[in-house]
Amino acid sequence: MKRLFVTMIAGDPRSPDRVVPPTGFTARLTVLTAAAMAFLAVFALALSLATGRLADRWSDALARSATIRISAPPDQMAAQTRSVLEVLETTPGVASFRALEQDEMRALLDPWFGPDLPVESLPLPQLIEMTETGDGIDAEGLRLRLSAEAPGAVLDDHTRWRRPLVAAAERLRTLGLISLVLICVATAGMITLAAQAALAANGQVIRVLRLVGARDTFIARAFVRRFTLRGFAGAGAGTVLGLLAVAALPDAEPAGGFLTGLGFQGWHWLWPLVIPPLAAIVAFVATRAAALRMLRGIR
Amino acid sequence: MIELQNVAMSYGGDDLLADMSLKIAPGSFHFLTGPSGAGKTTFLKLCYAELMPSSGRLTLFDQNVTAMGRDDIARLRGRVGVVHQDCQFLDHLSVAENVALPLTVSGRPIDAGELVELLAWVGLRAQADALPPQLSGGERQRAALARAVIQSPDILLADEPTGNLDWEMSLRLLKLLVEFNRMGKTVMIATHDLNLIRTAKQQVQTRVLRIANRRLQLAGADL
Secondary structure, three states: OHHHHHHHHHOOOOOHHHHOOOOHHHHHHHHHHHHHHHHHHHHHHHHHHHHHHHHHHHHHHHHOEEEEEEOOOHHHHHHHHHHHHHHHHOOOOEEEEEEOOHHHHHHHHHHHHOOOOOHHHOOOOEEEEEEEOOOOOOHHHHHHHHHHHOOOEEEEOOHHHHHHHHHHHHHHHHHHHHHHHHHHHHHHHHHHHHHHHHHHHOHHHHHHHHHOOOOHHHHHHHHHHHHHHHHHHHHHHHHHHHHHHHHOOOOOOOOOOOHHHOOOOHHHHHHHHHHHHHHHHHHHHHHHHHHHHHHOOOO | OEEEEEEEEEEOOEEEEEEEEEEEOOOOEEEEEOOOOOOHHHHHHHHOOOOOOOEEEEEEOOEEHHHOOHHHHHHHOOOEEEEOOOOOOOOOOOHHHHHOHHHHHHOOOOOHHHHHHHHHHOOOHHHOOOOHHHOOHHHHHHHHHHHHHOOOOOEEEEEOOOOOOOHHHHHHHHHHHHHHHHOOOEEEEEOOOHHHHHHHHHHOOOEEEEEEOOEEEEEOOOO
């Protein structure tokens, strides 16, 4: 009688969990699956958030900057540059502007021609860097004024290459979100298979339970609770590992660009905490559906 | 309690049981006999709604069984105790937990004192903590009987309960079944052991049914 009383004191003997024997294989499979999927989900989330930031940053930074390129004969270059600077001084929406120095232009060309190229001997255009205020500039009006004051000046407001860059970043963000959804679906599929395997392996147990009057919901609850907890525990472990891996990525550096910025920033580090409860919900729904579907075939 | 009207049961198009009509009254004691493969187990399965009749009308506790939902059937099993020849236990639970299983699944409280009393009634008090594989054949049958009666069902169905037992153990089990019947409960035992039936007739008023040629017949005169 000792075990009976110990059971009654130590735990609820009416818990559906106890009526189903522990199944090591499906337990390990479910925990492993949930951990692996959570690990991938952390990276998908990091990718999605990083590309979102990137899209915002590119969009914001490029939208507020423009370049004026002056291509003129050497004897007119200084005069046209002065004219452009004078125009910019009186243009509403211009926050700051400056003509790039020879060294700065050489630095821009270094990646393409190498450091030894005598750029002084090349007929390079003069570049003027300009940033806009929050209200922005009237690009068409400025173009008209430039064509009148400095015929060799061309305004490049970056629209031409800003749009595809932002679109690419937006697509990456969408791909990250799609990856998260696919990870959820794959997790549900694998947990369903594991649950079905557990149900099939416990066919005799289920028949006995039905024989003594167990309702489908009681039997399903035993499996559902077990798989939900396994999904949560596995996803918790996978999330922690994923976070450690993301934290181990190199810090974001201006020179590193996109790849070194792949990670979480600020309160975004909290987002992965959603993954374990989400995995538990997926496991709950998948196991319950699988269990009730299978039990309908047993009288 | 259980009423069959022209009930037939077929597997894969072949009739196993046909044109069966019967009324089982509360408090009665029935034996169901017939050759192996005659359909005794199938008949019992109809009586606790594990199988549905192919045709005819089967009423359990005034409810048409074909109109019952899955939850209704689960509730019905609380009023019908079943003892199988192979007992069917959950081997990872103790004997006491197996016996209390009908209460566990129905969410009813388990009175430890009553459980001990029940185990003592079937002579398994000392084996309460044992696991089912550790029990002998006779002990398993008595444990299955205890599990079947723990909810005090209105009817007890036993399928070849003495099939694997020696005569002494069979008599011990029969004694328990007769005692249960004397509590006003209905008992139906499927068996091909005519000695068991003859012994029971000396202790209790019984009705003997025979399944032969797919039909249910009253027997008795030849026993």
